[in-house]
Amino acid sequence: MKLPFYGFEFGLTLRLLSAVVLLYICVRGARYCLYVRSRKRRGCEEPPKYPHRDPFLGLDYWFEQRQAAQESRWLPTSKALFARHGKTYEINNLGQRMIHTMDAQNIQSVWATDFKNWGLQPLREGIAEPFFGHGLNTTDGELWKHSRALVRPTFKRTEIANLEFLGRHVDHLLQQLPDDGAMVDLQPLFSRLILDASTEFLFGESMDSLLPDSPQDCLDFIRAFDYCLYGLGRRVRLGQLRFLHRDRKWLESIRIVHNRVDQYIDKAVELAQDPRSVEKTSDRYVLINQMAKQSQDKKALRSEILAVFMPGRDSTGHALSNVFHVLARRPDIYQTLRQEVLGCGDAELSFELLKSMKYLQGILYEGHRTLPTTAQSYRMALNDTQLPVGGGKDGNSPIYIRKGDTVMASMWGLHQDQEIWGEDAAEFRPERWEGLKAIWTFVPFLGGPRTCPAQQMVLTQEAYVLARFARAFERIESADPNPWTEARRIGFQSKYGVKVEYAFGSKIGN
Template sequence: MGMSTLIVQISAGLGLYIICLTFLALRRRFKNARFSREHGCLPPSQAPTDWTFNISRPFILSKVRKAHKFMPTQQESFHRNGNTFAFSIAGKRLIMTCEPENMKAILATQFKDFELGKLRHDNWGEVLGDGIFTVDGHQWEHSRAMLKPQFNKNQITDLEDLETHVQNLFSRLSLAENGGSVLNLHEYFLNFTLDFSTAFLFGKSVGSQLCQGQTSKFAQDLDYAQKVISFRVSLENFWWLYRPKKFTKAVADVQAFIGESVQQALDKQKSEKGKTSEKYVFLEALARETQDPVVLRDQMMNILVAGRDTTAGFLSWIVYSLARNPRVWDILRREILTDFGRDTPTYQQLKDAKYLKWVLNEVLRLYPLVPTNFRYANKNTTLPLGGGPDGLSPIFVEKGERCVYSVYSAHRRKDIYGEDADIFRPERWGEGKPRGWEFLPFNGGPRICLGQQLALTVASYVIVRMVQNFERIENADTNKEELGDLTLTFMPYPGTLVRLFKDPET
C-alpha cells in the first residue's frame, strides 16, 4: 500500500468520523429542541463568556475560595444575571439558580431526575467512602433506610451526656479566658462537637477538650482532609491534579481510627451476643443492621463529619451574630433567665423558647450550613422557572448538565425577606415566616438532613448554657467584611473572635 493511498484512507475515515459526530450532534439538538417545545421551555439568561471560554473560571473560583469570599461572589453573580441563569465553561453549560421553586424541583418533586454525580463521588469518596453523602440510587436508599432509625427522638431528648461536654467546654474557656482576652470560639466548638459526636457515635469521646489547648491528631487529620477535597471542588474535572502527600496520610489515619472503633463494636457484638447495652451507642445499633466493616466505616465517617462540622459551624455563626448584636443578646438573655433561671433546660423547654428559636432561624437564614450545592440531570428534564425575558417560563435541562442551587442567595432575596434581608433581625420570624422552600436550612425532599433535630437541640442547649453563664459577649473580629470558609460546611473566617465576660452570679 502506497503512502498516498494510506493518506486517502485515513482522510476518508476521519471524514466519516466527523460526519457521524455531526449527525449525532444534530440529532441530539433536534430531540432536545422538540422536548423543550413540548414542555413550553424558554432559554434562561446567559452569563458572559470571557476570552478563555471560561476555561479559567475554576481556577478563578479557587482563588475566591482561598480569599474566603466564595458565597458573596456567588451572590454577586445572581445580582448581575438574575435568579436563574446559564453559565458555560468551554461550551459546556451549567445552570445557576436561587429560585425556591427550582430547588423544590431538584430536591423533591423531580428528585428522580437528578443525582449527585460521579465527580462528587470520586472526589469526596476518597475521604467519605461510599457513605450516604456520596452515593446515589439504590446505594443511597439502603444507606438512608439503615441510618434513619438511629436518629430517634429518645436519643435526641437525652441531654445528660450533653451537659458533661458543655462543662468540659466551660472548663476550657475558663482556663483560656483572662480578663477579657480574645478567644476564637470556633476552635473550642470544633473540639466540643467532636467530643460529643464521638461519644454519641462510638460510645467513647476522643477527649479533644482535655488536650490542654491542643487539637487532637484525629481532628487535625480530619480538618486537613476536608479542606483538600473542598478545594478540589473548585477545580471541577481537574480535581485529581491536587493530591498532596500529606492528604493521603491524613485520610489513611482517619479511616484507620474509624475502622478500629468499628472493629471494637463488631467484636463486642460477637462476645455479648443477645445482650443489650444499658447506654445507647450509635455504632453498636448500626452494627446490628450490618456487619460489613467497610460499610460501617464509611457510614460512620459521613455521620461524624456532619455531626461535628455542621453543629460547630452553627454554634460559631450564632455567637458571631450575637457578638455583633448586643440588643439581641440582651433580649435572649432576659428570656432564658426568666424562663429557665440557672437550671439546666429540658428538651421541651428548649422547644418552647420562642426568641431562642427566632435567633436560630435567623442565623440559619443568613448562614446556612450548606450554602450551595449541586445536582446532575440523569435524563432530559426541566426546571419550572428561569426561562424567557421575565424568567417565569420553564427551562430545559439536558441529561448530564449540572444545576447549582444557592440556599445562601435564596435566603437573602429582598423580594422574599424584605429590604433588610441582609440584616440580622430575629424578630422577622414573629412577623410571619416564609413558607416551604423559601427557607431551606437543612436541605429538603428525600435527602433532607437526618440529624437536623439533633443539631438544633445541641445548639439550643449550648447557647442557653452560655447565656446563663456569661453576662455579655463582645466582638473582637476587626474584619469589616463577612468572610467564610466553605469546606463541606460553611464556617466563619478566621473563626469566631470574641471576648467573654463571666456572670458574677455563676
C-alpha cells in the first residue's frame, strides 16, 4: 500500500524536473535574444558554423579531433577544416562557444590590440594547477604582470648573446656521436642538449644528461617530466571533462619533478639569505637566484620556475629536430647552409655573426613555419568584445564575442595560408625570406604583451647549433624512409625521430 506514496514522490520529481528544464530553456532563450540584440547593435555578423551532429555538446567534433590526434593527423585535419569552413568559424566545444581562426587580423586583435579583454587564467588554472600552481603561464592581470617582470631580465640581449655555455653542451652532444657516422637518432640528443643548457641557464647548474655518467636521478627526472607534459596534454584535450583524468602515475611524476626543482629552490633561497651571495652570483644571471632575492615563498618560486622551464626544456629541442628532419632529406639546402657557414671561416659564432647569416635564418623561419612546435593557442573573453573579421557571408564583418567565449588561434593555419605565402606555402624554401618582413603573418612566438619572452634566445640557440653542425659535418643524410609525421605532446615533433647518417668534415669548430 506504499504505491501512492511512491506515486506522489515520482509526480513531484517530474514536476520539479520539468520546472528546471523550463527555466533552462527560458534562460537560454533570454541569453540568445540578448546576444542577437548586442550583436546587431555592434554591427556584427555570425561566422560560419561547424555542422555538428551533436548540437548540445558538440561531442562529434571532440571525438573526431581525438581520433585525428591518435592517428597523428591533427595538423592536416585542422588545415582541412579551415579549407572547408573558412579562415574563421565557430564550433560548439562541450557546450561552450569557441571561434577557430587563422586570420592574422583576429589573432593580432586578441593577442595585442584588444589584449585587456582576453585571458588564459580561466582556461588553464584547473588544467595545469596541480603541476604549475599559480605562475606566469596560468594567471592574468596583476599576478601575470608581476611574474613577467621577474623573468624579463633573463632574456636580455646580453644574456642571450652569451653562447659559451651552450657551446660546452654542443661539445658533449658531438662526443656522443659514433665516429664512423653510423645511424643515430638526433631527436633525443637535441632534447637532452636543451635540457642541459636550460637547467644551467635557469638553475645555474646543468643536469648534464649528455655526459656518459649522467646520474640515474637525472634520467628519472626527465622521464617524470615528460610524463607530466603528457598528462597536461591529455587534460588540455579533455577540457571541461578533465575530471575524467585520474592517473596516479601523473601525480607521482609531478611529485618527482617538484622534489627535484625544490632542491634548486632551497639552494637559491639559502644563497639569497647569505649576505656574501652577491659575489658568488654576479658572474652571470641565473633566473632562480634572481627570483629568490625578490621572494622567498618557495611554492610561488616553484610555479614561476616551472612556467619557464616547461617551454625551456622542450620546445627548442623540438624545433631543432624538425629542422634537421628536413636538412637530412634536402642535401641541396644543407650544402647551401654549409657554404654560408664555412664562408665565415673559423670566426667565433657570436650572436651578431649568426644573425648576419641570412640563409641560415631563412632555414630557421621555414622550420617554424612549416613544421610547428606550437601550432595553436587559446584565449577566453574576459568581457563582451568582438573580433574584427570572420562574420557574415563574405567573412569581412566583425564577430560579436560574449564573456566566456573562447578563441583558438591557429598559427599553423596562418603559416600555411596560400593567400599569404603563395601556392608553394607548404614547401620548405629558405630563399622566400630574402627581404621579407612578415609582421602578424608569421607568429610562431605569437605577439603582443604575452609574446614568448624567449624568442630571441630560441632563434640564437638554434642558429648556433645549426652552424656548429654545418662546420662539423660534410653531409647529413636521412636513415629513415618516413615522412615527418606529427607526434603531439604539448608541442609537435617527429613521431619517428630524426634518424641520420653523416660524414664528418672536421669535428672541430665552435
